[in-house]
Amino acid sequence: MQIAILSFFHYFTPMFKKRESFYDVEEGKFLSPQFAKDGLITVTTTDSKSGDVLMQSYMNEEALKKTIETKEAHYWSRSRKALWHKGKTSGFLQKVIDLRIDDDQDALWMTVDIGNGSSCHVGYKSCFFRSIPLGPIKNSEEIKLEFKEKEKKFDPEKVYEGQPNPTKL
Amino acid sequence: MQIAILSFFHYFTPMFKKRESFYDVEEGKFLSPQFAKDGLITVTTTDSKSGDVLMQSYMNEEALKKTIETKEAHYWSRSRKALWHKGKTSGFLQKVIDLRIDDDQDALWMTVDIGNGSSCHVGYKSCFFRSIPLGPIKNSEEIKLEFKEKEKKFDPEKVYEGQPNPTKL
Numbered sequence: 001m002q003i004a005i006l007s008f009f010h011y012f013t014p015m016f017k018k019r020e021s022f023y024d025v026e027e028g029k030f031l032s033p034q035f036a037k038d039g040l041i042t043v044t045t046t047d048s049k050s051g052d053v054l055m056q057s058y059m060n061e062e063a064l065k066k067t068i069e070t071k072e073a074h075y076w077s078r079s080r081k082a083l084w085h086k087g088k089t090s091g092f093l094q095k096v097i098d099l100r101i102d103d104d105q106d107a108l109w110m111t112v113d114i115g116n117g118s119s120c121h122v123g124y125k126s127c128f129f130r131s132i133p134l135g136p137i138k139n140s141e142e143i144k145l146e147f148k149e150k151e152k153k154f155d156p157e158k159v160y161e162g163q164p165n166p167t168k169l
Numbered sequence: 170m171q172i173a174i175l176s177f178f179h180y181f182t183p184m185f186k187k188r189e190s191f192y193d194v195e196e197g198k199f200l201s202p203q204f205a206k207d208g209l210i211t212v213t214t215t216d217s218k219s220g221d222v223l224m225q226s227y228m229n230e231e232a233l234k235k236t237i238e239t240k241e242a243h244y245w246s247r248s249r250k251a252l253w254h255k256g257k258t259s260g261f262l263q264k265v266i267d268l269r270i271d272d273d274q275d276a277l278w279m280t281v282d283i284g285n286g287s288s289c290h291v292g293y294k295s296c297f298f299r300s301i302p303l304g305p306i307k308n309s310e311e312i313k314l315e316f317k318e319k320e321k322k323f324d325p326e327k328v329y330e331g332q333p334n335p336t337k338l
Contacts, residue, residue: 014311021338022334042225044213056213068301068306068312098300099300100298100300102225103289103290103291104335104337127276129269129272132200132237132268134265135237136238137237140183142199143237145198145270168203169189169190
């Protein structure tokens with residue numbers, strides 16, 4: 001039923017061109033995003049200053065539209081099942097500098113200016129603050145990560161006081 | 170059944186620490202990747218030279234292990250349903266410079282050296298060669314993309330001759 005409603009909505013939403021040919025989707029001039037069955041498209045967000053990947057998350061159609069129109073990042077929070085205007089709680093808004101779509105139009109790359117802010121709910125600037133060592137894996141040992149950011153940029157217990165943790169085990 | 174087998178495999182795979190506490194997953198020193206129900210984890214791949222996002226794709230447990238051990242990018246091809254040693258057909262191998270995992274350990278960021286190669290099966294260097302214009306959306310008009318790469322780096326019809334197109338409409 002959800003899929004039927006989405007398809008109906010897509011069909012009558014002229015801002016997105018219908019996906020009808022490989023050439024148009026892959027090399028054409030019009031936006032024809034592919035939302036997955038759950039209505040979401042993946043988004044990689046990078047920092048306009050450092051180039052670092054800040055976070056990997058999801059948008060639904062409404063979040064994509066709001067991001068384009070307001071030039072501020074909006075996502076779909078899978079844990080809260082709600083539209084997520086990034087920075088509304090923490091104050092760390094993301095101003096969109098560039099928004100790209102990939103060849104088969106099922107993934108977005110968004111470059112944002114976060115000023116002196118942060119992106120990670122744990123307190124670091126980037127969510128990707130740990131690196132996996134490369135090379136042979138010893139089967140008897142767990143893989144130990146290397147921290148690439150030395151200090152937290154903010155105290156999440158103060159900034160997100162009383163909010164549920166979005167991480168799922 | 171697939172989930173049961175994966176859980177069983179995970180439980181007896183000491184290289185990944187079991188996901189038991191929020192603190193350990195989010196701020197701990199050990200790799201505890203969260204593969205989704207389909208057995209996959211998202212990966213964003215960036216170019217070590219330009220910093221550009223090249224592609225957004227997926228790894229299963231085997232692809233992640235092979236990537237770590239060989240220092241060459243391996244993915245899971247959802248269209249072919251097979252392990253995908255990137256560049257094996259095209260010659261455009263990706264040498265892994267850095268591999269990071271995010272706070273809740275359900276996404277990877279991989280920085281790669283592609284030399285003078287390309288990443289996009291359409292022929293461009295990055296899969297994200299088109300930009301979405303920002304600002305008010307006119308409801309009566311489709312959104313026109315802006316090309317950010319001017320020329321293809323290779324001819325996909327020669328390089329991938331006879332291979333099926335991975336794009337799905």
